[in-house]
Amino acid sequence: MTEKTTSKYLLNLEKQFAHDNPVLLQALKVFQEVDQLEYELGLIQADETTASKHSWWPIVSLVGGNSNAKSRFINSYLGTGQLVSGLQTSSHKFTLLMHGNQANSSTLPGTALDVDPRYPFYKISSKIEQQQEGEGGRINSYLELITLQSDHLKGKLFIDAPNVATAMATPVISMLTKHTIETSDLVCVFSDIFDTDNELAKELIGLLVLYQDTNKFVYLIDEPTANLSTTNNNAIISLWQRKLSELGLNTGQFIVLTNQQNSANPSGSGYFAEIDHRMANVAHGRSYRVLDALEKNINDIQDVVIPEIQKGISAWKDRVNMSTLVILSFIGSLAVLAEIQMGILEFLIDPIIGPIIAVVLFVVMIPLHLIGSKLQAKLISLRLVARQKELHLMENLSNLFEKNLTFGRMLLPAKDPVGWNKKTKAHLLQLREKTEELVQSLNDNFSNYQEPAKNNQPASFKEFP
Numbered sequence: 130m131t132e133k134t135t136s137k138y139l140l141n142l143e144k145q146f147a148h149d150n151p152v153l154l155q156a157l158k159v160f161q162e163v164d165q166l167e168y169e170l171g172l173i174q175a176d177e178t179t180a181s182k183h184s185w186w187p188i189v190s191l192v193g194g195n196s197n198a199k200s201r202f203i204n205s206y207l208g209t210g211q212l213v214s215g216l217q218t219s220s221h222k223f224t225l226l227m228h229g230n231q232a233n234s235s236t237l238p239g240t241a242l243d244v245d246p247r248y249p250f251y252k253i254s255s256k257i258e259q260q261q262e263g264e265g266g267r268i269n270s271y272l273e274l275i276t277l278q279s280d281h282l283k284g285k286l287f288i289d290a291p292n293v294a295t296a297m298a299t300p301v302i303s304m305l306t307k308h309t310i311e312t313s314d315l316v317c318v319f320s321d322i323f324d325t326d327n328e329l330a331k332e333l334i335g336l337l338v339l340y341q342d343t344n345k346f347v348y349l350i351d352e353p354t355a356n357l358s359t360t361n362n363n364a365i366i367s368l369w370q371r372k373l374s375e376l377g378l379n380t381g382q383f384i385v386l387t388n389q390q391n392s393a394n395p396s397g398s399g400y401f402a403e404i405d406h407r408m409a410n411v412a413h414g415r416s417y418r419v420l421d422a423l424e425k426n427i428n429d430i431q432d433v434v435i436p437e438i439q440k441g442i443s444a445w446k447d448r449v450n451m452s453t454l455v456i457l458s459f460i461g462s463l464a465v466l467a468e469i470q471m472g473i474l475e476f477l478i479d480p481i482i483g484p485i486i487a488v489v490l491f492v493v494m495i496p497l498h499l500i501g502s503k504l505q506a507k508l509i510s511l512r513l514v515a516r517q518k519e520l521h522l523m524e525n526l527s528n529l530f531e532k533n534l535t536f537g538r539m540l541l542p543a544k545d546p547v548g549w550n551k552k553t554k555a556h557l558l559q560l561r562e563k564t565e566e567l568v569q570s571l572n573d574n575f576s577n578y579q580e581p582a583k584n585n586q587p588a589s590f591k592e593f594p
Contacts, residue, residue, distance in 0.1 A: 133168040135161060136178040138246055142185055152571045153185075153416055156423055159563050163426055166556060170548045171532050172434065172524035181246035182523055183312075183422040187285040187415040188249055189408065190313040192306075192333060194321030195294030198351035198386065202319075203289065206401065207279040221296055222273050223305055225250070226287035229276025239272030248274075249286070249312040253305070256521060260300040271305060285411055288313065294321075298328035310336045313345060314414035315407060320350045320369060323376070338377045345414065346381040347407055348373070362387075382407065416571055424564045431557055434524050437516055438546045441530050445502070445509045446544065452501040499536075506534050 139157055146153040160180040167173045193199035207226075225242060229235060242250040250272055258265025288309050296302055306329070310316060318337065322330055337346060350369055366383040373379075384403050513526040532547045 131169070133165045133175055136164070136176055136181075138181050139164075139178050142180065145185075150412075150416065152567055152574075153419060155570070156420060156564075156567055159423060159560055159567070160426075162556075162560055162563075163423070163430075166553065166560075167430070167524060170546070170553075171529045172430075172526075174525075177523065179426050179523060181251065182426065183419065184247065184249040184251070184286075185415070185419060186247065186249070187411040188288060188313045189285055189315045189317065189411055190288040190290060190309050191317045191319070192290045192309075192322060193292055193319035194323075194325040194330070195292055196319070196321040196351060198319050198321055198349070199289070199292070202317075202349065202386065203287075206404065207277060207281050221291050222271060223250075223291065223309065224289040225272070225274045226282060226289060227274065227276055228280075228282035228284075229278055231276065232278060234278075235276045237274040237276070239268040239270075239274075241274050242272050243268050249288070249308075253308070255518065256304060256308070257301050259518065260304045264301050271301060281408070285408070293330045293333055294325045294327065296329055298332060302329065303332055306333060307336060310340055314411045314418055316346050317404075318346055318348050318381075320348060323372065334376055334378075341378055341380045344380065347404070348381055348383045350383060350385045352385050352387060413571075413575075417568070420564060420568050420571065423567075424561065427557055427561050427564065429522075430524075431554070433520065434522065434526065434529075435546060435549055437513065437520075437526055438529050438549075439544055441509045441513050441526070442533055442544050442546065445505050445530075446542065448505040448509075449498065449502045452505065453498050456497055456501075503534070506531070 139161060143154065143157055146157070157180065160178065164173065164178050164180075167179065168175065173179070191199055191203065203226075222239075225248065239250070242248045243252060243254045245251060253272070254265040254268045257268060257271065264271075290306060290309055291302065322333060340346075348369065350365060352365055362385045365385050369383055373381075382403075510527040510530060513530055517524070517526045529546050529548075533543075538547075
């Protein structure tokens with residue numbers, strides 16, 4: 130067994146989580162074991178890691194309609210006026226906001242996000258190209274990165290999505306919107322999207338309904354004339370709860386935005402305190418998302434990757450066998466024709482000439498079978514490359530398939546890929562169990578069952594803030 134070196138990406142993540150998140154630190158070790166297993170199968174290269182499939186940053190996304198509520202909120206919450214002009218000119222782009230040390234903000238092109246595995250839009254250009262041919266090279270038209278010196282951005286990323294009222298519902302915009310919702314740990318939904326009647330708004334509402342059970346949505350109700358009266362705000366929230374219930378949205382937190390956002394100390398207002406509380410929990414959502422991604426990676430090996438290879442091998446065998454049968458049928462037809470014309474049956478049953486003819490036929494068919502196998506393998510390999518892109522897999526399906534193109538496997542009916550055996554399956558099961566234990570460890574950070582005390586006091590749950 131060749132030992133795979135730990136990728137630089139995993140080493141950098143280890144430095145980041147070595148002191149503040151022991152569960153994610155343990156998850157990195159499981160990712161390394163998954164990498165080793167996939168490396169042995171030939172699915173990834175020595176410098177690759179499956180951990181780069183997902184962003185490890187806590188991610189907050191903001192989606193809104195056509196009002197300026199979203200831009201007012203961003204400027205007020207982040208405590209800066211630098212963004213106003215930038216957001217107006219880039220309202221058609223997905224803007225990633227991150228903390229920067231420079232006093233002035235910096236705007237970087239979308240290509241900066243496409244090539245960096247730390248960010249949630251890593252290699253997104255290939256998905257864009259799949260959605261609309263020729264658009265993958267225009268990634269800067271869809272994405273940008275802005276760095277800001279804001280304490281609220283420390284340790285997390287904000288994704289400001291285009292306003293649904295002004296953006297067109299193109300295949301690329303729809304895909305990026307879905308990607309943003311799926312990737313985010315917290316989604317701030319501004320109420321003005323429900324007053325927008327276009328295709329993109331309908332698609333977005335459909336996504337909210339689809340993912341509402343993830344508990345990641347906070348609905349920000351823009352009521353500039355509202356005051357901080359609890360009764361008034363409760364009435365506003367009840368009204369919106371009924372309105373969204375009619376759309377199929379029955380979960381999520383509601384926060385009323387008031388004119389207090391323009392006060393000298395916005396962080397002291399009631400709704401900012403609620404938002405700060407949700408923001409503080411984004412890192413926990415990220416941890417569960419990473420562990421869920423780890424479990425999905427493990428399951429995908431058995432449920433997606435291997436079945437695709439098995440289908441390829443099966444199709445390859447069937448095509449090769451069919452080609453060989455066609456050749457044999459052709460030779461058999463020639464033999465029948467020769468028997469009719471010249472009478473060669475006596476040569477076939479001759480004790481000397483008959484075996485010689487059989488040996489010659491065997492010698493001729495073996496090379497033809499091997500040549501047919503290689504030709505069909507190239508076609509299957511190309512199909513697996515296309516399938517890999519279609520499924521957005523990092524794993525090199527064609528590489529594992531080509532490891533099966535040995536002389537013995539060309540002749541034998543084996544359909545399982547090289548390396549896919551009981552030992553590998555048992556290892557996958559062990560990795561899945563480790564991941565479940567990590568989820569339990571993460572749960573224990575919030576509640577931990579205590580053994581009954583000696584004085585027969587009832588067991589209790591210890592709550593953590």
